[in-house]
Amino acid sequence: MNLVxxxxxxxxxxxxxxxxxTQSLVSPVLSTSLYFVVFGTAIGSRxxxxxxxxxxxxxxxxxxxxxxxxxxxxxxxxxxxxxxFTGTIYELLSAPVNFLEITLGYVGAAATKxxxxxxxxxxxxxxxxxxxIAHPFAMIAFLILTCxxxxxxxxxxxxxxxxxxxxxxxxxxxxxxxxxxxxxFYSVSMLPPVWQTITMFNPVVYLISGFRWAFFxxxxxxxxxxxxxxxxxxxxxxxxxxxxxxxxxxIRQ
Amino acid sequence: MPSIVAIRDxxxxxxxxxxxxxxVSLDIEEGEIIALLGPxxxxxxxxxxxxxxxxxxxxxxxxxxxxDTVTDxxxxxxxxxxxxxxxxxxxxxxxxNTVRFxxxxxxxxxxxxHIERVLKSLSLWDKRDNKIMTLSGGMKxxxxxxxxxxxxxxxxxxxxxxxxxxxxxxxxxWDVVAGLxxxxxxxxxxxHYIEEAEAIADRIGVISKGELLLVEDKAxxxxxxxxxxxxxxxxxxxxxxxxxxxxxxxxxxxxxxVLVYTYDTAKERTGITKLLTDLAxxxxxxxxxxxxxxxxxxxxxxxxxxDA
Ligand SMILES: Nc1ncnc2c1ncn2[C@@H]1O[C@H](COP(=O)(O)OP(=O)(O)O)[C@@H](O)[C@H]1O
Ligand SMILES: [Mg+2]
Numbered sequence: 001m002n003l004v005x006x007x008x009x010x011x012x013x014x015x016x017x018x019x020x021x022t023q024s025l026v027s028p029v030l031s032t033s034l035y036f037v038v039f040g041t042a043i044g045s046r047x048x049x050x051x052x053x054x055x056x057x058x059x060x061x062x063x064x065x066x067x068x069x070x071x072x073x074x075x076x077x078x079x080x081x082x083x084x085f086t087g088t089i090y091e092l093l094s095a096p097v098n099f100l101e102i103t104l105g106y107v108g109a110a111a112t113k114x115x116x117x118x119x120x121x122x123x124x125x126x127x128x129x130x131x132x133i134a135h136p137f138a139m140i141a142f143l144i145l146t147c148x149x150x151x152x153x154x155x156x157x158x159x160x161x162x163x164x165x166x167x168x169x170x171x172x173x174x175x176x177x178x179x180x181x182x183x184x185f186y187s188v189s190m191l192p193p194v195w196q197t198i199t200m201f202n203p204v205v206y207l208i209s210g211f212r213w214a215f216f217x218x219x220x221x222x223x224x225x226x227x228x229x230x231x232x233x234x235x236x237x238x239x240x241x242x243x244x245x246x247x248x249x250x251i252r253q
Numbered sequence: 254m255p256s257i258v259a260i261r262d263x264x265x266x267x268x269x270x271x272x273x274x275x276x277v278s279l280d281i282e283e284g285e286i287i288a289l290l291g292p293x294x295x296x297x298x299x300x301x302x303x304x305x306x307x308x309x310x311x312x313x314x315x316x317x318x319x320x321d322t323v324t325d326x327x328x329x330x331x332x333x334x335x336x337x338x339x340x341x342x343x344x345x346x347x348x349x350n351t352v353r354f355x356x357x358x359x360x361x362x363x364x365x366x367h368i369e370r371v372l373k374s375l376s377l378w379d380k381r382d383n384k385i386m387t388l389s390g391g392m393k394x395x396x397x398x399x400x401x402x403x404x405x406x407x408x409x410x411x412x413x414x415x416x417x418x419x420x421x422x423x424x425x426x427w428d429v430v431a432g433l434x435x436x437x438x439x440x441x442x443x444x445h446y447i448e449e450a451e452a453i454a455d456r457i458g459v460i461s462k463g464e465l466l467l468v469e470d471k472a473x474x475x476x477x478x479x480x481x482x483x484x485x486x487x488x489x490x491x492x493x494x495x496x497x498x499x500x501x502x503x504x505x506x507x508x509x510x511v512l513v514y515t516y517d518t519a520k521e522r523t524g525i526t527k528l529l530t531d532l533a534x535x536x537x538x539x540x541x542x543x544x545x546x547x548x549x550x551x552x553x554x555x556x557x558x559x560d561a
Contacts, residue, residue, distance in 0.1 A: 002360045004361065004362060005357060005358050005359070005360050008354055008357025012350070015350065019345075087341030087342075090335070091335075091355060091358060091400070092358070094305040094307055094330060095358040095359055096328075096330040096360055098327075248309055253267060253268065253307075253309070
């Protein structure tokens with residue numbers, strides 16, 4: 001294991017993040033604050049409670065998930081797409097590193113950035129709503145797992161993308177809708193029965209439900225199922241990346 | 254002594270079906286400078302990319318320092334530094350950061366002393382905190398070399414290092430190469446400038462259409478392939494080559510002031526003595542005599558034409 005290389009990639013990527021730290025943080029914090037104001041305070045004042053939790057607090061896990069998933073995906077996809085774009089990927093391909101080390105470096109950095117942003121949003125949330133966290137360790141574990149698995153997904157997107165438009169396509173067309181329809185702003189039990197069934201095919205439902213359980217001790221789906229879903233998703237991404245590097249798909253001729 | 258780089262029957266067929274390498278075999282000895290000379294599209298970059306792990310060979314094998322570049326890629330690649338043909342750099346990074354990154358990527362622990370020496374030898378030290386996008390083209394190429402040298406490779410691949418580079422920088426680059434050779438680094442460079450191969454290489458390989466046509470010592474190549482020309486300057490111009498000299502295949506140049514005799518230096522008998530004796534007999538008066546050697550360029554053009 002070339003740990004020095006992993007650390008080098010990780011540091012290099014994190015340095016990029018910290019160089020533009022204000023940009024990196026202002027936009028997610030601002031948009032989340034807007035959500036709190038609009039949904040939590042304005043609309044929330046007309047909705048009493050969802051499953052015994054005030055609406056403002058109820059949307060916190062979903063909002064964090066929304067940001068974390070988008071950030072992990074876009075950061076990781078950009079991280080590996082950029083060397084492809086500038087041509088510096090030649091160096092990764094000719095260095096004594098294997099797929100695991102390259103992935104660890106890029107995905108690790110992207111997940112860290114997302115975790116950072118998720119934490120900032122959580123702190124922001126405390127300014128807007130009363131919040132107690134029922135299972136703090138489970139909450140942290142869920143947050144980290146989500147960061148990692150979506151960074152893995154982003155890494156795949158970055159390798160697949162042939163231009164900047166494609167790079168933004170998947171987060172915009174797939175992740176955002178899935179998160180919005182995944183119970184970020186409502187409980188699945190509030191939907192008509194048919195939609196409840198359809199919703200169960202949305203993988204994000206399991207993640208948001210599990211994350212919300214960590215906050216409030218209640219969930220749309222059993223917590224074990226949530227864990228299984230995220231484990232399956234992570235394993236699928238890792239397998240895909242292993243295959244990509246084995247065949248050289250889109251990176252090695 | 255075993256070769257530091259051993260290429261065996263290497264073939265590369267690109268996804269589109271184009272065969273860029275048609276069975277190249279080459280042994281490179283430790284410490285030498287070998288120039289791969291070939292026109293654009295000959296397969297030089299493909300050859301280097303395949304050795305360095307950027308493209309996957311269709312068949313054949315490569316070892317570097319005795320390590321197979323596929324099955325034992327870590328050990329093999331650790332020995333290799335690569336300066337690519339294209340200027341591939343991240344525009345927003347500083348010189349220092351990007352060179353440090355390269356060293357780390359190759360698994361070497363940080364050594365700013367070494368990086369300082371490399372940057373100084375390439376006249377980049379003053380620019381170490383500059384963003385790469387602010388550098389000139391020549392400076393960017395130096396950054397690529399610094400990156401390749403950051404992890405102290407034993408084999409350095411330079412893919413057209415002086416293409417589009419001004420004369421001064423080219424001379425600098427040759428100095429750097431000479432310095433590396435002195436420290437024992439093996440250097441493989443590709444070029445389509447014959448003068449470059451002629452100036453710095455110990456051996457020259459000629460590659461065309463995916464095939465290595467020949468590899469030879471520069472000097473031996475030039476003698477073997479080289480023809481010399483004897484220029485005989487006459488004190489009085491002559492209208493035609495005298496009949497007595499007809500069998501020498503002389504040509505008359507510069508309005509009849511110069512007779513040119515072409516001969517092969519590798520032949521035991523060049524025929525010069527006899528020519529001069531016969532020449533004296535014709536009564537022509539010589540004012541000067543000089544010999545000229547064919548340049549590598551002419552040899553090269555001749556070879557690639559033969560192949561076509
Ligand atoms: N990725 C690729 N796909 C298909 N053909 C390629 C690719 N890269 C290079 N080639 C072709 O292979 C041949 C050799 O290219 P290259 O190795 O770059 O030559 P050189 O470096 O000697 O100029 C060229 O005809 C080129 O068009
Ligand atoms: Mg080339």
